[in-house]
Amino acid sequence: MVEYRSQWPEEFEHLAGVLHAALGDLALRIDHVGSTSVPGLPSKDCLDVQVRMSSLDEARDVPLLAAIGFRCRPEPWNRVEVSSGQRCHKLVVAPPVGARTCNVHLRESTGPNARFALLFRDYLRADDTARRAWGDFKQRLAVNVPDLVDFGQIKVPATQVLMRAAQRWATQTGWSVERTA
Template structure:
């Protein structure tokens, strides 16, 4: 697999607007298949260092969802190739069926800003994982700063997106163990239904 350089940048106010524009495009293309569209990943955490790529989570009732896939493809989205785009990293602590972490990944149309559209099933652990990551790092500035520093040092050490991701996945599981403690202490849980206005 060819090397892909890593470019991290300081958090930008424009990322929120970029997400909203991409989410509107997704809702218009995918129609009623969409339960919810979330801004996830580091660009969704104010103050976090991140790659200038918007990560979006699209929640659906089932996979595959032909209506959603047909709608996105017709609107210029493309399927991201590779088996790693069909299932999220499964944490070592997970004791259930690995298929609970299944997903689909699309890329936005070529004339829009770079992004990753992760399509996941409502109520599955990968939906929770993505949202808890965002909420925990938003709420905890010390952990947010430490995670940003870790990413910067990792990017400088490996210089290639492929090993960067392979190392970051298990490190994320350590981070998420702390996030689960925070969720238990605060009573946080992911949204149970579609927010008003969707």
């Protein structure tokens, strides 16, 4: 875990340009998501990028990204995730060897998992108390649970609690995916 770094948005913009050049119109939207997208939030120094697409086609999408050195992550959790009780298809690719550390999540634009990533980001950007509490939790967890797999397993139920608060916030403020920037 590191403190928030002001260069992360600029690094995201560069990466988004590279991805857009490779995917063209298949990428409906490229969003900076995850902890590095939230100013003031400590994070692992790994950018999370969400590419919203009208549909996913591994046979089409992976070769386009492989042509610029990205590698499809082999773990099973990198192809399916559960969001809002629904199994959602996704693809996660890693950068070329030696490039900026990132995880690029390809998701269907209308999927609940795409909404989840944006709501997580926007809620923590908007709520100072929640952002500080989430950052404190992750830092304590990282100190006490250095194994990344264990860290993730413990973080999942805490994320569900955070997202219940985020959903209340979304309802109260009228937040929607369509209005995200």
